[in-house]
Amino acid sequence: MTHWTHTLAQFSSVIRNGADFAPGEIICPNYSVARGVEVYRNNYRGNLHDTLAGAYPVMRLLVGEDFFRVLAKCFIEQHPSRSGNLHRYGGEMAAFLTHFERTRHLPYLPDMARLEWAYHHAYFADDLPPFDLSRLASVAPDSYGDLLWKLHPGCTLLTSDYPLSQLWLAHQAGVPDAFDINMNEGGEHVLVHRNEEGVELIHIAPASCHWLLRLQRGLPMGVATEATISDYPDFDLATALRHYLAQGVLVGFDIAGEEG
Amino acid sequence: MCQLPCMAGIGLRASHYQQVLEQRPALGWVEVHSENFFGGGAPLRTLRQVAEQYPVSLHGVGMGLASPDPLDAGHLRELRRLCDAVNPASVSEHLCWNTVGGIAINDLLPFPYTRDALTHVADRIRQVQDALGRRILIENLSYYVAFRSSEMREEEFLTELVARTGCGILFDVNNLFVNAVNLGVDADAFIHGIPAEAVGEYHLAGPSLMDGCLVDTHSAPVFDEAWDLYEKALRHIGKRPTLIEWDVDIPALEVLQGEACKAQQRMDAVGFTNANYSVRGELVEP
Numbered sequence: 001m002t003h004w005t006h007t008l009a010q011f012s013s014v015i016r017n018g019a020d021f022a023p024g025e026i027i028c029p030n031y032s033v034a035r036g037v038e039v040y041r042n043n044y045r046g047n048l049h050d051t052l053a054g055a056y057p058v059m060r061l062l063v064g065e066d067f068f069r070v071l072a073k074c075f076i077e078q079h080p081s082r083s084g085n086l087h088r089y090g091g092e093m094a095a096f097l098t099h100f101e102r103t104r105h106l107p108y109l110p111d112m113a114r115l116e117w118a119y120h121h122a123y124f125a126d127d128l129p130p131f132d133l134s135r136l137a138s139v140a141p142d143s144y145g146d147l148l149w150k151l152h153p154g155c156t157l158l159t160s161d162y163p164l165s166q167l168w169l170a171h172q173a174g175v176p177d178a179f180d181i182n183m184n185e186g187g188e189h190v191l192v193h194r195n196e197e198g199v200e201l202i203h204i205a206p207a208s209c210h211w212l213l214r215l216q217r218g219l220p221m222g223v224a225t226e227a228t229i230s231d232y233p234d235f236d237l238a239t240a241l242r243h244y245l246a247q248g249v250l251v252g253f254d255i256a257g258e259e260g
Numbered sequence: 261m262c263q264l265p266c267m268a269g270i271g272l273r274a275s276h277y278q279q280v281l282e283q284r285p286a287l288g289w290v291e292v293h294s295e296n297f298f299g300g301g302a303p304l305r306t307l308r309q310v311a312e313q314y315p316v317s318l319h320g321v322g323m324g325l326a327s328p329d330p331l332d333a334g335h336l337r338e339l340r341r342l343c344d345a346v347n348p349a350s351v352s353e354h355l356c357w358n359t360v361g362g363i364a365i366n367d368l369l370p371f372p373y374t375r376d377a378l379t380h381v382a383d384r385i386r387q388v389q390d391a392l393g394r395r396i397l398i399e400n401l402s403y404y405v406a407f408r409s410s411e412m413r414e415e416e417f418l419t420e421l422v423a424r425t426g427c428g429i430l431f432d433v434n435n436l437f438v439n440a441v442n443l444g445v446d447a448d449a450f451i452h453g454i455p456a457e458a459v460g461e462y463h464l465a466g467p468s469l470m471d472g473c474l475v476d477t478h479s480a481p482v483f484d485e486a487w488d489l490y491e492k493a494l495r496h497i498g499k500r501p502t503l504i505e506w507d508v509d510i511p512a513l514e515v516l517q518g519e520a521c522k523a524q525q526r527m528d529a530v531g532f533t534n535a536n537y538s539v540r541g542e543l544v545e546p
Contacts, residue, residue: 003409004371009360011371012361016363024408025409026407027405027406030444030472030473031472035471035473038471039470043367044365080364081363082362083335084322084366085322085338087295087298123301124299125300125301126299127300128300154301194301
């Protein structure tokens with residue numbers, strides 16, 4: 001490591017871990033070195049805090065602004081940023097909360113973090129050209145079972161033990177303050193997805209979630225559908241396929257054995 | 261070939277998107293932070309609409325040209341894609357670093373101006389220019405600590421970068437003002453030290469005095485001292501597209517337009533058009 005890159009490694013440690021520069025390394029004629037360094041430490045914490053606050057607005061409302069600051073500080077200490085693009089920061093929040101003692105009394109909080117990250121992810125996901133239905137027409141019907149569907153890269157499927165999307169909706173701007181949600185009334189399956197209108201949270205049937213998850217894992221449609229029907233005999237493939245094509249959730253396919 | 265019109269423009273932030281698209285106010289051009297439009301969806305759709313109405317400058321805050329780590333290929337690819345999508349009149353980055361050992365500090369960080377660093381940064385500017393197929397402007401930094409190990413001044417470093425890579429300079433007048441106050445940087449030496457013909461854009465903003473340090477917060481009207489420096493630059497370097505930046509406590513659009521108007525008046529009164537300034541967005545010669 002040449003001297004100047006060594007200085008930057010030290011600078012990083014000064015900003016993040018409260019280390020000190022080597023004596024004489026820094027020149028600050030008009031204020032102390034500590035004052036100069038403080039600007040960078042404040043920026044570092046402030047930028048990451050604001051990024052988390054932007055990605056997790058409902059969580060911030062649920063725990064309150066002051067406690068969110070504490071929580072964010074702990075998160076930042078454990079999870080440094082890895083990208084020059086701040087929109088990528090904060091994805092480990094749900095995993096962090098699973099081990100965070102101080103919010104253990106809010107067992108639905110990790111799921112809410114998952115939901116908000118899914119929303120954030122969908123919001124910034126790439127645009128894709130619309131799916132060309134004529135491609136499907138060119139597939140022989142007896143090959144349908146081999147279709148390997150691609151889900152929109154912004155899609156996330158979530159399963160929670162709590163009525164998550166209700167709780168999320170109740171905390172959106174313009175929704176009356178008073179709401180009555182029984183957190184023990186049962187869970188739900190949510191599809192977070194961006195369409196032409198923006199990001200949507202769609203409460204979906206367990207069978208649809210079961211099927212889409214298997215497609216997302218890369219199973220051929222025939223295998224995925226058999227598995228879903230064995231758990232949910234009422235699942236209707238044609239309806240689901242039409243629906244999720246129209247919604248822009250299914251955006252393309254390969255054919256098993258022909259990919260690559 | 262495309263370039264920004266030699267007029268005053270404003271930094272366009274989310275709080276003004278709707279008003280700008282609906283009312284189409286008279287603005288010479290607008291600048292946005294590139295990273296805010298990486299990916300797709302509503303942000304990119306909005307920027308495409310803006311780009312239909314105004315010349316757009318893409319101003320990067322996350323490339324980390326001076327980072328010791330390898331350039332983030334994904335970041336560069338996203339920038340390239342954004343350029344293809346909105347055909348910007350200008351693309352710029354900062355003379356700073358943000359990542360070492362895989363850990364990013366999402367800020368604009370200074371480094372010692374050494375000959376080794378110069379080789380490194382020049383190489384990375386070439387990589388970016390090659391990937392984008394165009395010249396970029398490099399912005400001088402506001403910084404709060406200076407390194408004893410620096411072997412040259414920032415203007416010398418920038419001048420060398422221009423000579424080695426063909427890049428242009430985005431001269432942030434407020435950054436120079438802040439550095440002059442905080443660290444005793446010689447502002448006149450800077451203005452006279454950078455190659456005038458390489459300057460493609462000026463930035464202006466208002467800082468905040470906090471505990472004896474002038475912090476470049478982009479949160480206030482331009483200070484009188486910075487206007488004075490701007491006039492000096494106009495006299496010595498010439499008229500260039502000039503941006504009003506405001507990022508914190510963002511005021512009404514009319515306030516930004518008022519600041520842009522002040523810049524325009526100074527350009528009209530003081531600046532000469534140095535017709536052969538050479539920073540244009542054309543393809544870099546191989």
